Amino acid sequence: MNPYAAERLTLQRTTEFRAEAARRGPAGNAGRTIRHQTGWALIQIGLALVTSSARRPHRAVSPELP
Helix, strand or coil: CCHHHHHHHHHHHHHHHHHHHHHHCCCCCHHHHHHHHHHHHHHHHHHHHHHHHHHCCCCCCCCCCC
16 A cells, blocks of 8 residues: 555545544543553462463572572
8 A cells, every 4th residue: 555545545534434423522530441441450460470480490490409
């Protein structure tokens, strides 16, 4: 796709998105929703890291240590 066609498509999609947003109206509490989803994503990532690290033996905890 040449740059002119890509820019034209981008402007068309931007116009469509703005029209859709104007038709739907303002979000009720969009900031809280984004923070809520981000918080849960971070919790899930943290739990995945903790769970995966528990399966691997740690070098700091060695059975040879007294």
